[in-house]
Amino acid sequence: MNLIDIEKRDRLHTVGRLDVETTGLILITDDGQWTHRIISPKHRCDKVYLATLAAPLCEEAEARFAEGIVLDGEDRPTLPATVERVSPTLARLTIQEGKYHQVRRMFAALGNHVEQLHRERIGPLTLDNDLAPGESRFLTTEEVNALARAGDE
Template identity: 35%
Template sequence: MEDYSSKPCLSSLIRLNKFISNAGVCARREADQLIQSGCITVNGTVVQKVGTRIPIDAVVAYKGVTLHIEKLRYILLNKPRGYVTTVQGPEGRKTVLDLISKRYCAERIYPVGRLDYDTTGLLLLTNDGDLARKLSHPASRVEKLYHVVLNKPIQVEHLQLLQEGLLLEDGLAKVDRVAIVAQDPTQVGVVIHMGKNRIIRRMFGHLGYLVDKLDRVGYAHLTKQRIPRGKWIFLKDQAVRRLKNLV
């Protein structure tokens, strides 16, 4: 196989894993695995060397299907209840992608992180695999703001425990900030960067509460203001740049 990285005009080259990611297949790390597995061809020849650079106009195929670099899309959705945050819904359940019209976004996008079936609120979807991976990594410490409605008033000492940390079955879990909302002790605002599965419901459950409603109202600097439930918007360039500057 020709070593494209030895070409002198590096400005016209792109890393193969980035090409695959920009084509909407997966993030770069997963793209490296596809390359190593022998699923990728460049100009008809299998390439298995991670780090390979290729001409931007090379013909890249995944399992025989030619890939094309897509326009990068960044969508902010106000998720309603009753939708799963996956590309394909198990047992015929509706997915968040069912809410995004192909008429306006033909690119293959996917959710960044997850909101469970009954949780509502802000969800970012994109085909920018690099950004999705960085935002999802624990080291990014992206803050999420949740509005939590409990089945009974929360005790003041439990607010402190949530910030100090609770020992759950999968380790220590704690919030960044927590406060009662609108002087109603059944409503709590929680800021957290931890991304463990169902972490907020499990933390309150550990303290003896049931979460009746859980709504993500903030993600990094983004809010769901002016986005009705079940609707979405394309993020403006400035908002995208701010997200990228976080990571």
């Protein structure tokens, strides 16, 4: 938040989190209801990550992600997710919830390790290619409204 030069910065919060080793799209707002519509699993807003893996993705990955994965220390499986093989060790994962280190833990449950993780998209909003790490921009009214509807369509 210290990188943002805006009035009333103390009212801002992030919409979800990125761990210290994860790069990519993060949204910042002062609207709690808008945040809830994006991060609540009941609204099923997609979060898309590009994961660089230590080993090739296992053959049954698509089926395992589609049925949900029981994470270490949890009783119930994750919501179904989709995985796209970009290369043997690069995968694009779409989830609709945001449990603690969920993406890393899902791949770990398949016996793999995430070496790099990058969030590319939240709902209909894709990270701008022209924004350098640490840079930000304001969302348009259309983007704010589209994100508020994301997952409910």
